[in-house]
Amino acid sequence: MTDAHKTYDLQGKRVYVAGHGGMVGSALLRRLASEGCEILTATRAQVDLRRQAEIEAWMDDARPHAVFIPAATVGGILANDTRPAEFIYDNLMIETNLMHASWRVGVEKLLFLGSSCIYPKFAAQPMAEDALLTGPLESTNQWYAVAKIAGIKLCQAYRRQYGCNFISAMPTNLYGIGDNFDLQSSHVLPAFIAKTHAAKVSRATSVTIWGTGTPLREFLYVDDCADALVYLMKNYAREEHINVGVGHDISILDLAKLVRQIVGFDGEIIMDVSKPDGTPRKLMDVSRLTQAGWKAQTSLEEGIQTVYRWYCDQVIVPAH
Numbered sequence: 001m002t003d004a005h006k007t008y009d010l011q012g013k014r015v016y017v018a019g020h021g022g023m024v025g026s027a028l029l030r031r032l033a034s035e036g037c038e039i040l041t042a043t044r045a046q047v048d049l050r051r052q053a054e055i056e057a058w059m060d061d062a063r064p065h066a067v068f069i070p071a072a073t074v075g076g077i078l079a080n081d082t083r084p085a086e087f088i089y090d091n092l093m094i095e096t097n098l099m100h101a102s103w104r105v106g107v108e109k110l111l112f113l114g115s116s117c118i119y120p121k122f123a124a125q126p127m128a129e130d131a132l133l134t135g136p137l138e139s140t141n142q143w144y145a146v147a148k149i150a151g152i153k154l155c156q157a158y159r160r161q162y163g164c165n166f167i168s169a170m171p172t173n174l175y176g177i178g179d180n181f182d183l184q185s186s187h188v189l190p191a192f193i194a195k196t197h198a199a200k201v202s203r204a205t206s207v208t209i210w211g212t213g214t215p216l217r218e219f220l221y222v223d224d225c226a227d228a229l230v231y232l233m234k235n236y237a238r239e240e241h242i243n244v245g246v247g248h249d250i251s252i253l254d255l256a257k258l259v260r261q262i263v264g265f266d267g268e269i270i271m272d273v274s275k276p277d278g279t280p281r282k283l284m285d286v287s288r289l290t291q292a293g294w295k296a297q298t299s300l301e302e303g304i305q306t307v308y309r310w311y312c313d314q315v316i317v318p319a320h
Helices: 023-032 052-062 077-082 084-104 139-162 188-201 222-235 252-263 287-292 302-313
Strands: 012-017 038-040 068-071 109-113 166-171 173-175 205-209 220-223 242-244 270-273
Touching: 012 023, 012 052, 012 084, 023 222, 038 084, 052 084, 052 205, 068 084, 068 222, 077 084, 077 139, 084 109, 084 139, 109 139, 139 166, 166 222, 173 188, 188 205, 188 252, 205 252, 220 222, 220 302, 222 242, 222 287, 242 287, 252 270, 252 302, 287 302
Parallel strands: 012 038, 012 068, 068 109, 109 166, 166 242, 173 220, 205 270
Antiparallel strands: none
């Protein structure tokens, strides 16, 4: 068995989830609960991950064996485009401080979470890992993308110079419990759920979506993503980053129809073709992940049903 295929046992280990309050971090906490490990977390009030002295002091005290880094400053197109300094500074500092501190205290294994936006705007579809740095990035989120690319390279650099077992995973579009449903800042799937539910409650005759409905997008349920990350922590130890997704996509119009069906709205779907479509297609090549032995289990319909139930129970006041 080569080093690349040695398994890493989480049983009895102290496992730090940086960014545990976010959607991915929360899903990781749920998934790790069955691994027999001690889960370590720190709130923003306890540790500002952008401050090297604070994270090093915390890590010196906590001494985790394993570290997951889903922590990041994130947002939609508007946030990325109007706050570029925050997106590049915050994310560079978070990942740099965490990786350097992990090396200092002798962390056994670390997994860094990136994003599919690391790939060139016009990357061939599906996007394979070797498409990285082969073309220009999407201009609106280049600041975030550059920081995430730096995170991949940091993992590789600490592996090469210090022999650290640091790995990187790049997820596709995620959705799930704990998602953001604010129509001003949410991503397409939670926005569809919120808009369609509002149309149903108000007895509207239609719901409007942006663009032509033809762009294709890939969606991964966040608890499946967490399962993949734990699987990779235990079973993957290569320098190359690895894509995490489902390997198939759906048109925006078909997604809107699926949400309409699950929400129980019988109105019309109107496409506002004056609004932009965005990139025609963003699909991940997940053959490397499949070969590593992992595949998503939650269908898009099943995942949306779960999220919609949670949305009705937790986000809105149920109608009586």
